[in-house]
Amino acid sequence: MTTRQFGQPVLRREDPRLVTGNGRYLDDLGHTAYEAAFVRSPHAHARITDIDVEGALDVEGVVAIFTHEDLEGPAADRLPLLIPHPSIEAGRTGHALAKDDVNHVGEAIAMVVATNRYVAEDAAQRIVVSYEFLPPVVGIENARDGANLVHDDAPGNVAAHLLQEVGDVESALAAAPHTLTLDLDIERSACTPMEGRGVLAQWDSDEQRLRLHSSTQTSTGVRAAVAAKLQLPLSQVECIAPDVGGGFGVKIMHPWPEEVLVPWAARRLDHDVKWTEDRREHFTASAHERGQVQQVTVGFDDDGRLLGLDVRFWHDNGAYLPYGVIVPIITATQLLGPYKPQNYRVEFWSLYTNTAIVTPYRGAGRPQGCFAMERTMDAIAAELGLDRAEVRSRNFIQPEEMPFDQGLMFQDGRPLKYDSGDFPASLAKLKALVGWDDFAAYREEAESQGRKVGLGIGCYVEGTGVGPYEGGHVHVETSGRVNVATGLTTQGQGHQTILAQIVADELGVSIDDVHVTTGDTRRMPYAVGTFASRGAVMSGNAVALAARAVRAKALRIAADALEVAEEDLQIEDGTISVKGAPHASIALSTVAVMSNPLRYAFDESAKAATQFAGTFDPDKPPVADDEEPGLEGKDFYSPTQATFANGMHAAIVETDPVTAEIKILRYCVIHDCGTVVNPMIVEGQVHGGVAQGVGGALYERMAYDETGQLLNASFMDFLMPYASEIPHIETDHLETPSPLNPLGIKGAGEAGTIPVTAVIASAIEDAEGFPIRSMPISPHELWDLRRAHAHALETVSPTPTEESA
Amino acid sequence: MTDIDQGTTVDVTVTVNGIAHTRTVEPRRLLSDFIRHDLRLTGTHVGCEHGVCGACTVLVDGKPMRSCLMFAVSAEDMEITTVEGLGTQDAMGPVQQAFVECHGLQCGFCTPGFVTTITAFIEENPDPTSEEAREAISGNLCRCTGYQNICKAVLRAAEINRERATPTEGGDPA
Numbered sequence A: 001m002t003t004r005q006f007g008q009p010v011l012r013r014e015d016p017r018l019v020t021g022n023g024r025y026l027d028d029l030g031h032t033a034y035e036a037a038f039v040r041s042p043h044a045h046a047r048i049t050d051i052d053v054e055g056a057l058d059v060e061g062v063v064a065i066f067t068h069e070d071l072e073g074p075a076a077d078r079l080p081l082l083i084p085h086p087s088i089e090a091g092r093t094g095h096a097l098a099k100d101d102v103n104h105v106g107e108a109i110a111m112v113v114a115t116n117r118y119v120a121e122d123a124a125q126r127i128v129v130s131y132e133f134l135p136p137v138v139g140i141e142n143a144r145d146g147a148n149l150v151h152d153d154a155p156g157n158v159a160a161h162l163l164q165e166v167g168d169v170e171s172a173l174a175a176a177p178h179t180l181t182l183d184l185d186i187e188r189s190a191c192t193p194m195e196g197r198g199v200l201a202q203w204d205s206d207e208q209r210l211r212l213h214s215s216t217q218t219s220t221g222v223r224a225a226v227a228a229k230l231q232l233p234l235s236q237v238e239c240i241a242p243d244v245g246g247g248f249g250v251k252i253m254h255p256w257p258e259e260v261l262v263p264w265a266a267r268r269l270d271h272d273v274k275w276t277e278d279r280r281e282h283f284t285a286s287a288h289e290r291g292q293v294q295q296v297t298v299g300f301d302d303d304g305r306l307l308g309l310d311v312r313f314w315h316d317n318g319a320y321l322p323y324g325v326i327v328p329i330i331t332a333t334q335l336l337g338p339y340k341p342q343n344y345r346v347e348f349w350s351l352y353t354n355t356a357i358v359t360p361y362r363g364a365g366r367p368q369g370c371f372a373m374e375r376t377m378d379a380i381a382a383e384l385g386l387d388r389a390e391v392r393s394r395n396f397i398q399p400e401e402m403p404f405d406q407g408l409m410f411q412d413g414r415p416l417k418y419d420s421g422d423f424p425a426s427l428a429k430l431k432a433l434v435g436w437d438d439f440a441a442y443r444e445e446a447e448s449q450g451r452k453v454g455l456g457i458g459c460y461v462e463g464t465g466v467g468p469y470e471g472g473h474v475h476v477e478t479s480g481r482v483n484v485a486t487g488l489t490t491q492g493q494g495h496q497t498i499l500a501q502i503v504a505d506e507l508g509v510s511i512d513d514v515h516v517t518t519g520d521t522r523r524m525p526y527a528v529g530t531f532a533s534r535g536a537v538m539s540g541n542a543v544a545l546a547a548r549a550v551r552a553k554a555l556r557i558a559a560d561a562l563e564v565a566e567e568d569l570q571i572e573d574g575t576i577s578v579k580g581a582p583h584a585s586i587a588l589s590t591v592a593v594m595s596n597p598l599r600y601a602f603d604e605s606a607k608a609a610t611q612f613a614g615t616f617d618p619d620k621p622p623v624a625d626d627e628e629p630g631l632e633g634k635d636f637y638s639p640t641q642a643t644f645a646n647g648m649h650a651a652i653v654e655t656d657p658v659t660a661e662i663k664i665l666r667y668c669v670i671h672d673c674g675t676v677v678n679p680m681i682v683e684g685q686v687h688g689g690v691a692q693g694v695g696g697a698l699y700e701r702m703a704y705d706e707t708g709q710l711l712n713a714s715f716m717d718f719l720m721p722y723a724s725e726i727p728h729i730e731t732d733h734l735e736t737p738s739p740l741n742p743l744g745i746k747g748a749g750e751a752g753t754i755p756v757t758a759v760i761a762s763a764i765e766d767a768e769g770f771p772i773r774s775m776p777i778s779p780h781e782l783w784d785l786r787r788a789h790a791h792a793l794e795t796v797s798p799t800p801t802e803e804s805a
Numbered sequence B: 001m002t003d004i005d006q007g008t009t010v011d012v013t014v015t016v017n018g019i020a021h022t023r024t025v026e027p028r029r030l031l032s033d034f035i036r037h038d039l040r041l042t043g044t045h046v047g048c049e050h051g052v053c054g055a056c057t058v059l060v061d062g063k064p065m066r067s068c069l070m071f072a073v074s075a076e077d078m079e080i081t082t083v084e085g086l087g088t089q090d091a092m093g094p095v096q097q098a099f100v101e102c103h104g105l106q107c108g109f110c111t112p113g114f115v116t117t118i119t120a121f122i123e124e125n126p127d128p129t130s131e132e133a134r135e136a137i138s139g140n141l142c143r144c145t146g147y148q149n150i151c152k153a154v155l156r157a158a159e160i161n162r163e164r165a166t167p168t169e170g171g172d173p174a
């Protein structure tokens, strides 16, 4: 009997290829292509007065040099604003190549195409661009004061402004027995996948067709955008995401300027063209996230129950707004986590600065929201002298209140309505895992040894698996091979394995026979992309539905052949048999042959389907009116709303009393992503997510100076954690299946990252005894904080806590 | 790059995975580009081009080296082993096998650099502790896995190595 694959820690089917060097990432392709390099702005804000390419033209091996003047039609227009939203007051996007002005360091100005990258870079160095400098706007403070403008026609540097309110916050705060106000700050970080972006374009002038490979999280999105920019019929453009070396959000943004320019140049030059991003380009010319300044005012009763929550925040969106306001909307809505605020008002301003653009990075605005909410919970506990877990638990939405409508509009334009979750159970598991109740004793013991330790906690809810849809296509070949295609792309999440697990179960075949293709518009032209932890939810359900359609068809054909009722049939290990009479059987591969009536016998198995083979009913057409030839099926999964995964993390940190070095001693995760297709893969997603969270909490930041120069644009200076910085992660799971989809799945991809900054801040605060309001935090900053608080203690009493009313 | 470099070429012979390859290259050509684009052994990856991430690590005369920090010409007459030389899909090397068993990779981009690094490490230290395992991989960046399963894979690789060395005793893998 076929063993059920769903829920098993099945080893990944993609791995043998990848561990032996047989992966095919973008730069592994197109070895005969011309290569492109870009002249990028070294200035954050300037008008371009001249571009002199003379000296570059005679570099041997240079094929062409392009500036904005060379672009024509829509390719010369501004790039699209991908996600329009009514809150956008001044939506500005850039050009593929800068026209007239540049708004951040790294903005592309000229494109050099040459026989190889070395030559292209030689030539790029000889291009002289003249500038007239404009005052750069860097940092939220400068953006907010609006004295200098990034875009002349965006007053106050405001790109978007949104206010949402549920209940009556004004009155709730006025009536609350306690209120607190917290000023909070989170700095910029970035996805920095190990493989940067990259594009390969192959133009077939005979067929007038474009084949595009991009290291992207959305091949259908890139295809449509490039077709529009190049004025090509969609049918003449195909886009494939090859193996992709990590994404984490930055590759959902599209079309990148290079995704327009490389195919544009390939068509113009009638030659394959490739561009592979280098690390410095990735730092300055792709996207960042996280930077926000927040102000939270909270009203609560004597038990620590929320009465009203008033949040205002300022979001740094960088030089342009191509991805709209998805990130701040998510912050505004997901901030609430597992809690009931009673009355909630949130207002944000999304601001332009002369820095790299801001688009979603794993967690996508949630880490900031979680930070705001969880800092608030800790502040309430501190104010009332209550246990921090207890305050949280008093504010939880209870399982019996599910589905729970928060009354807000979510990032997909649909209600923020939690479908499932058992927060008290999650908290109980977390407390057990980390030893919450024993921590006081542990701390005492540590203190007796002169050590400083702290325990931190953070809870979150994550809307995952947002629509609009994904599709699945399942095709059984006459060999018994099962081809599965879905349109969303893969950057390491193991889709080839989990989707094969699902189809193997649904269809009753061996997983070894199932072959999954993702992100190839030739195989599945309708798709959205991989973001918002939606892969397993959306494509998992889509391929399950498609497999069910194929199964039904196979049973119809087999029932006919075996002259039994469909209900009496089962499929196991690729064989359809009569229940209780295993000898009456037919192989799925044979059914595949029979499903496609043939005239020609191209191989041995095909003979059985030719017109003189076997008997048939002469009154019926070979393909019934409501059937199609072939054993294949397609279906789409389109949910009415997102599913809501959740989790709770706790950490124990130790801070060095002298050097202020911060060490994570333990890191514990409770995670509920609904039913789990492959626990090994989910665990891996959690590990990776936590590691990125730790980077964001303790090490990573984008160090822009006041002129808009990114001072740490290399892996030498941007401190991405090595194994030596990442703690061992302890996990436990809770499965509350989503009632919203056939498989009960909720997403898992981003979960690990979301609460880490909040948790580490909470733990450091607990160790140090003063509030942590700004993250990330370095030993140096902690040391400064210690001094400031010691000084404050000496000069004023009592302790400097929040202003309270 | 200066003009002097351009146009000047030299012949270089490098032995990669046991096969001697001769190519005419510019002296400035990086060993990583030589391996990837001239020999088309694209398993060796480039994640930073400045010697920090370790994705481009190959074994040079058995020692792990960052191929983005070497010129092809300086590898003249040296024996290079890339990830392709450490096993095939049907006959994976111990480290490769361990990565599969331990879910030591997600996107796989960093993996070749870890596989080469760890291969050299367990050669030197056939029975490492978990602390030594973590230490051994602390010069390579991975953005996907959080390293926990890579640490596990180091220990498992050492174990597979030992099992393969004494096939009679080799029991069921843990």
Ligand code: FES
Pocket (backbone or CB within 6 Å): B045, B046, B047, B048, B049, B050, B051, B052, B053, B054, B055, B056, B057, B066, B067, B068, B069
């Ligand atoms: S590419 Fe060589 S160390 Fe990063």
Ligand code: FES
Pocket (backbone or CB within 6 Å): A194, A245, A246, A492, B104, B105, B106, B107, B108, B109, B110, B111, B141, B142, B143, B144, B145
């Ligand atoms: S597996 Fe993706 S970078 Fe390591």
